[in-house]
Amino acid sequence: MLKIKSYVKVNSIAEAYELNQKKSACVLGGMIWLKMGNRNVSTAIDLSGLGLDTVQELEDEYVIGCMTTLHDLEINKSLDAFTQGALRESLRHIVGVQFRNCATVGGSIFGRYGFSDVLTLFLAMDTWVDLYQAGRVPLAEFVKMKKDRDILQAVIVKKTPLKTVYLSQRNTETDFPVLTCAVSLIGEQPRTVIGARPGCAMVVEDKEDFLYGFTEMSKKEKTEAARRFSEYAAANVPVGSNMRGSGEYRRLLTEVLTRRAWETLGGIEK
């Protein structure tokens, strides 16, 4: 059960940061995950009065406030067009609209949850997190950082030309995913992200350059590159077992979803 001794709706991030230095304090996101655990919180810090719940579109980037809800992201037309529907695809299977009206992007990213669809897709873009103390940090670095008492203010998505595809496998609609997969071309740079392994989402490095020059390949070459890279991903992505699926099942899914995603991105029709 969640117990909260005091609740503060802060007037500034600085105030939130100061309050959050106490180990028993906690910054509130959407509270969906937080309220499911047993925890005694001395001070619940609410950022919802700071106007951090909007998506700002600037010339070269999107600035997504940490309190923006997942449903607001889902229905953002500009982000939907920028990601060719991949953002919406990554969000629409997360429980229901009411859930997504509560859950926030800041909570999803800062928590670095293994099951996160959100983290998987954002890792496949040129994404940065804006931390109050550490400043802007690439998301791919942030997921590897040790959790600290900093405060995530915003998620930044650079408008680097992007092609992306998102796929996930679920045992049943609205459940946590068994595996998530996002692939992208950030400019010409291929990137593959596998999440719900069930560990935290990770970028799969293409050390053998299977996907190098993907946009310039013929359809036959793209099919072959997708096949070879997906086999490589299945062999190299660490996966494990939990109540939703075995490690072996996840290994097979890694291969299938990676191949399908790259084929879709390459415009190969089956």
Add this chain to the structure above:
Amino acid sequence: MNLSFWLNGVYRHEEVEPDTMLLDFLREKGCYSVKCGCETSNCGLCTVLMDGKPVLSCSMLALRAEGKKIVTMEGMQKEAEEFGAFLADEGAEQCGFCNPGFIMNIFAMENELEDPTEEEIKEYLAGNLCRCSGFVGQTRSILKYLEYKKTKKREEAEE
């Protein structure tokens, strides 16, 4: 702590503990339509509207309602009765426990989606679970209700 908010159109000042969830608070205030189903944010039984958007009251601190407009089914009796007739006609009301949350989300969907397809309806209501039915009767009732509303709107515009 002090909490000032609108509940079903009435501005209220209340006292609330920091860790009281909106669901418990609303039931304390007599809004018994708001049900506790799963407490894991999955079933949608506790759905209420906050500034017009559907939210899970089981997962939200009551204090987050500060300055907001909260609407439960008690505040939409007439509308609920109107839709409830369609639900009953299709034999879709079953045990009735999930109906209030389900109906509140249908009202939210009506506000958000214009002329939704069956697929869109199912996607929007994916977060409302019913353990009695297979959702077939419910889907039928929504489609008929939306068609009725559309016809009614058209007739009113023609008058």
